[in-house]
Amino acid sequence: xxxxxxxxxxxxxxxxxxxxxxxxxxxxxxxxxxxxxxxxxxxxxxxxxxxxxxxxxxxxxxxxxxxxxxxxxxxxxxxxxxxxxxxxxxxxxxxxxxxxxxxxxxxxxxxxxxxxxxxxxxxxxxxxxxxxxxxxxxxxxxxxxxxxxxxxxxxxxxxxxxxxxxxxxxxxxxxxxxxxxxxxxxxxxxxxxxxxxxxxxxxxxxxxxxxxxxxxxxxxxxxxxxxxxxxxxxxxxxxxxxxxxxxxxxxxxxxxxxxxxxxx
Ligand code: KIV
Numbered sequence: 423x424x425x426x427x428x429x430x431x432x433x434x435x436x437x438x439x440x441x442x443x444x445x446x447x448x449x450x451x452x453x454x455x456x457x458x459x460x461x462x463x464x465x466x467x468x469x470x471x472x473x474x475x476x477x478x479x480x481x482x483x484x485x486x487x488x489x490x491x492x493x494x495x496x497x498x499x500x501x502x503x504x505x506x507x508x509x510x511x512x513x514x515x516x517x518x519x520x521x522x523x524x525x526x527x528x529x530x531x532x533x534x535x536x537x538x539x540x541x542x543x544x545x546x547x548x549x550x551x552x553x554x555x556x557x558x559x560x561x562x563x564x565x566x567x568x569x570x571x572x573x574x575x576x577x578x579x580x581x582x583x584x585x586x587x588x589x590x591x592x593x594x595x596x597x598x599x600x601x602x603x604x605x606x607x608x609x610x611x612x613x614x615x616x617x618x619x620x621x622x623x624x625x626x627x628x629x630x631x632x633x634x635x636x637x638x639x640x641x642x643x644x645x646x647x648x649x650x651x652x653x654x655x656x657x658x659x660x661x662x663x664x665x666x667x668x669x670x671x672x673x674x675x676x677x678x679x680x681x682x683x684x685x686x
Contacts, residue, residue, distance in 0.1 A: 440632025451496030494530035504531035539588020550596035558592035562604035625651030
């Protein structure tokens with residue numbers, strides 16, 4: 423199958439739903455890509471699920487590049503998008519260009535993603551102007567956790583107008599797509615109908631042009647806590663737990679390795 427490029431991704435709007443999952447290393451990227459996903463996001467959720475940080479705030483440009491390099495090595499077809507971490511594009515346009523350029527050159531990603539609407543319009547435009555494709559991200563933006571206080575649905579009631587402005591700003595700045603995170607489904611539909619670029623929903627209902635999930639959530643790797651929008655397709659954590667316990671028991675009982683798993 424042909425490589426998914428930015429124009430191919432963008433042109434799928436209104437034709438066929440887009441699929442996106444996160445991956446943070448070579449093996450997971452390879453599994454997700456072979457299964458036929460359209461796009462792999464190396465999200466800064468890396469901080470939560472791979473590095474054990476309490477939120478995405480501490481994630482660095484170097485950490486994003488390190489993991490994305492492995493992902494691009496494991497990916498043949500999917501469009502690889504790298505997240506710009508907190509404070510890597512907030513200081514100035516020059517800083518945004520320097521970091522995005524470095525992240526593209528060193529990681530091999532096809533595009534960057536950054537959080538923010540109206541306030542990030544100039545930064546998005548500056549990156550697009552130097553040939554760096556940008557995916558926007560509005561609604562619940564985890565890098566704003568300290569302003570928001572908690573991870574909650576955005577754009578309810580009076581907040582809806584501001585979210586619509588954010589969506590328009592991202593499109594006008596030249597982004598090729600936008601993530602809508604934790605937005606009421608009716609508002610997500612309104613924004614999807616209004617924009618000419620694809621919307622990728624996470625907790626934004628079924629009417630977006632595509633859907634993204636964190637792979638650890640889909641596989642049930644993180645244990646009991648699950649946001650409402652997450653569908654766990656398999657409980658891998660339980661399977662892992664059982665397998666590891668079997669290994670421990672067999673080693674202790676002298677049952678592993680048996681003759682079949684030994685050299686002669
Ligand atoms: O970092 C991430 O994984 C994300 C997705 C949740 C959209 O931004």
